[in-house]
Amino acid sequence: DVKVTQSSRYLVKRTGEKVFLECVQDMDHENMFWYRQDPGLGLRLIYFSYDVKMKEKGDIPEGYSVSREKKERFSLILESASTNQTSMYLCASSPDRAYGYTFGSGTRLTVV
Amino acid sequence: KNEVEQSPQNLTAQEGEFITINCSYSVGISALHWLQQHPGGGIVSLFMLSSGKKKHGRLIATINIQEKHSSLHITASHPRDSAVYICAVSRLEGAQKLVFGQGTRLTINP
Numbered sequence: 001d002v003k004v005t006q007s008s009r010y011l012v013k014r015t016g017e018k019v020f021l022e023c024v025q026d027m028d029h030e031n032m033f034w035y036r037q038d039p040g041l042g043l044r045l046i047y048f049s050y051d052v053k054m055k056e057k058g059d060i061p062e063g064y065s066v067s068r069e070k071k072e073r074f075s076l077i078l079e080s081a082s083t084n085q086t087s088m089y090l091c092a093s094s095p096d097r098a099y100g101y102t103f104g105s106g107t108r109l110t111v112v
Numbered sequence: 113k114n115e116v117e118q119s120p121q122n123l124t125a126q127e128g129e130f131i132t133i134n135c136s137y138s139v140g141i142s143a144l145h146w147l148q149q150h151p152g153g154g155i156v157s158l159f160m161l162s163s164g165k166k167k168h169g170r171l172i173a174t175i176n177i178q179e180k181h182s183s184l185h186i187t188a189s190h191p192r193d194s195a196v197y198i199c200a201v202s203r204l205e206g207a208q209k210l211v212f213g214q215g216t217r218l219t220i221n222p
Contacts, residue, residue, distance in 0.1 A: 033209065033210075040214075042198075042212050042213070042214045042215060043198070043200075043210075043212045045209055045210075048209055058209065090154065090155060092155075099160075100145065100157045100160040101145065101157055101210065102157065103147075103154050103155035103156070103157070104154055105153065105154035106153070106154045106155075108152075
């Protein structure tokens with residue numbers, strides 16, 4: 001089975017801190033995605049990547065950046081964490097448009 | 113208007129009941145996905161379909177491409193089916209990214 005592993009299940013950070021959320025997939029998938037999930041707003045795409053060192057902005061990229069130096073790893077960076085970035089963050093990967101997606105178990109980030 | 117609409121938003125039923133969750137979309141798609149999320153948990157992909165019908169255990173998913181509509185059915189529902197069910201579509205054109213419905217919160221009481 002494909003596995004998408006997110007490094008932390010729960011995280012508490014202070015306002016202004018630089019935060020790294022890591023995601024690793026083990027099936028050589030080309031495409032990787034970062035979403036955030038908030039009550040009443042559903043899942044929203046922050047950034048995605050379709051190849052190493054390639055990245056595309058999603059619907060809500062402000063306040064975030066990403067890094068994909070290796071195919072299996074896609075990192076989400078909060079440059080200066082703010083309380084409105086308190087959310088559930090989900091990573092996903094997919095080999096191709098014609099195939100399904102595999103999601104990680106999520107990181108619940110609280111910014112205080 | 114959202115490109116993917118689900119109904120109902122919340123559904124409570126008794127164990128054993130037949131459950132139907134609906135999804136309508138307004139864009140051209142290459143595939144439709146049904147996802148499941150248990151409280152506090154990650155998301156699991158249940159089905160990906162582009163036509164017809166798929167069945168896995170007590171879960172059945174159907175899609176009508178002409179009407180741009182899909183349904184997820186659960187037969188003989190059980191409390192462990194309690195979760196949020198999310199419909200998502202892969203657009204036919206443009207960047208490969210999912211467009212999500214708002215989800216349906218299903219609660220099955222024993």
